[in-house]
Amino acid sequence: MKKTHTKSEGILSRIAFFMTPIDGRYEDLLKGNKKLNIIKDLTAGLIVAMVAIPLAMGFAMASGLRPEQGIVGGAVAGLLGALFGGSKYQVYGPTAAFIPVIGGLMATYNHSFLILVSILAGTLLMICGVGKFGRIVALVPHSIVVGFTIGISIVIAFSQLGEIFGFKEKIGYGLLQQIQKTMLYLPDANWFAFALALITFALCKTLIRFSAFIPAPLIALGVGWLVSSTLWKSNGLILIKDKYGAIPTDFLVITTPQLPAMTASVVFDLVYYVLAIFIVAAIESLLCSRMADRLANNTGIPYNPNKELWGQGMVNIITPLFNGFPHTGALARTAVNIKVGAVSPLAGIAKFTFKLLMAAFLATYLEQVPMACIGGILLYVANGMVKRKEIREVLESKNPCHILLMIYTAAAVPLWGFMPAVLTAIVIFVIMVLLGWVKKPLLQDIPVPAQTPAKRIMETV
Template identity: 65%
Template sequence: MRNGRIEMLSSEAMLKKEVVSPEGLGKAPDETDLLRRLRYFLNPIDGRYEDLRNGDWRLNVFRDFTAGLIVAMVAIPLAMGFAMASGLRPEQGIVGGAVAGLIGALWGGSKYQVYGPTAAFIPVIAGLMEKYDHSVLVLASILAGIILLVLGIARLGRIVARVPHSIIVGFTIGIAITIALSQIGEVLGLQVKLGHGFIGKVQAIGANLEQVNIYAIGLGIGTFLLTKYILRISIFIPAPLLAIGITSLVAATVWADEGLTLVRDRYGSIPRNFLVFTPPAAIVWRGEFLADLGYFVVAIVFVAAVESLLCSRMADRLADNRGLPFNPNKELWGQGVVQVIVPMLNGFPHTGALARTATNIKVGAISPLAGICKFALKLILAVFLARYLELVPMACIGGILLYVATVMVKPAEINQVLKHNRFHVALMIYTAGMVVLTDFLTGVLSAIVAYGLLFRFFDKRPARS
């Protein structure tokens, strides 16, 4: 500590050791370490709000409010798309993203992170929903949340640093391909459900090519391109919402009689009473159910932990954070609270969202107050826009998610793996292929096992001169 301020620490250093941690500040002599940690984790008003006091606090509050408004407008169409791609209803993405944003802002470990539905969860949730109902998803998420709470209390936030970068990149590539393939049917205007597996999707597309609707293709490509190029103009413009508005207007006027499938046709009207309590299913003491439950619990824990901690690290770097760095253990605690509460309020598992967090920082957010504003503004906007959101063509949602899939994979990250060594290149390719051909967890866990068994023999780096 110098001059009463915490020295800037790199996120990598925070992952390796807690050099300066708010968990140990202001401790009473008779408090145990565990109680101090719990007291810190349960406190929603902590050092993450420090930048609100730098300069004019009214201007700082306005900056967070503006950031919350822009991110809310960006998040609404994305939340709908992620929910529908996961086998859920569109309003579940809206309410889930809003509530997760509030909980993460209050009990997370990052100043800047925006919480919501993410692409990495799509194959996990879609796989569960194909076999079970939402109440089983609630059960799996609650169990995963409890594990995340324990990981946070046990100070295991730095464990994500042990997952090789090549596996993370391969996992991201595989998820991007899976999402893109799942949306091709919507963009082509197909009326059939494509199914869950890679082979099944390809076969379903090939068997139903006679259903292809050229107008749906036009809407999907149009939404994709509008989103991409509007974002190049300015990040202050809510490109996904504007793109969907333009293409939906075209569908409702010029192409009104061209057989386009709307959100309303697939899901009915979007209700305005978003907050609906959903209790978890009871555990069925049968081998198949318990195996499936264990699989999905582990998958939710992995995605929530890895994505939220990577997103928090990115946020500190992007914002050039010179104050209190993100706390990986409190971040896991916040993720645990999100997974326990959000699904019971008609949502589903959520985590830190990389693109929305970057937008949040670039439009001026300086504290978790932006996430709190996003929560309120997103629900208010959704209530007023509900009657229009149900008129959005499914092809437009497909176009938005195709854009998400393309920006998930960063060329710089792939180049970083390519420059490492052949072993990590092979690990990246293997992870991506297995995620696409089998499933998310099989691909990632088998890659981690392969790395653990082989890195001593093949993970060779050039000797320093």
């Protein structure tokens, strides 16, 4: 009886800690020049907000949603993640990995069903955080993660062929269908749209090399807007407002979940999409948190994987209710956040404010951006997801099993979809482990930073 009582007290104390917004993650804000640190965080929040607006719009539209849903959702997720997440530096928002999952759901169901699925997935994430399952997610082998990332980049690139070539018809979902439709509609392509997509891609790719302080995607959108409203005004470019209408500035829109009539098919899809969102959110957020600590050379309190899962759960329960959709840790925006000097979650809180203010001010201009620019930005995102260094690491492992896992996952994601690809890859990996072909990963294999008393608090709860 005493043991049960102690266990319940441990869970309650863990939940109390997870619900504390001001925790050890702000330690670096109080070191040295406090005013300068605050300025660093505010500057980082502003830069990330400028980078995030076009990406959020693009991810939302690629997922079958409206552009403002990405803007508002990304802002709300950024605030919740900064308050209740487990990382000092991580930026939260819509990510590329969710595109095939959300896009597939929206092709069959509506936004209300997506909200229900996200709330259930968020609840599962919070339960896993309380149950201290954060480090277990790290058992997924690196080869599968790399293959998954490559596969998602292929999905994103091919999903934007319609925007890049300026097609008026939809090319749909599914790699083979997209290739088939592209070949069918290619004689009617708008080559001005194609040129603008390439210009957008080149601007993003080039400007980011000069400085992390340059919001390359936002500048690319500005160039696209300028060209489409002047030189190429009469060249048939499809604008965001042509496809989605005006972008509203009333961001306080509450939407509620809704369950359709229950059939065997609906139950299957409900379980499928809940698990898909749960897996993507858990893996990507924890990988992003781990990457952020390395990139920032964090020598203080490390990210807390269990608190991160709790925070992800809150993000995916609350964000969709504000007319949003599932979000997670964003690798590229987190990297920008660190490179421009963020030292604490205050940067994420600042991003929330700056993003909504800028979106309200720029809404009239954003709706006049050509869809080809969105296609070019997402092509840039897809290109950036494929890391040669990570592929080389798998290849240089000289383990044919891991090389096979990477290639299999990379091909299976665009061909069969996220869940079948990842689950079968994990099953194959487990079989390889049981046969002794690859080393069995152990929890103690996962590196844990040296602990001071303050670090132990973050690690143990």
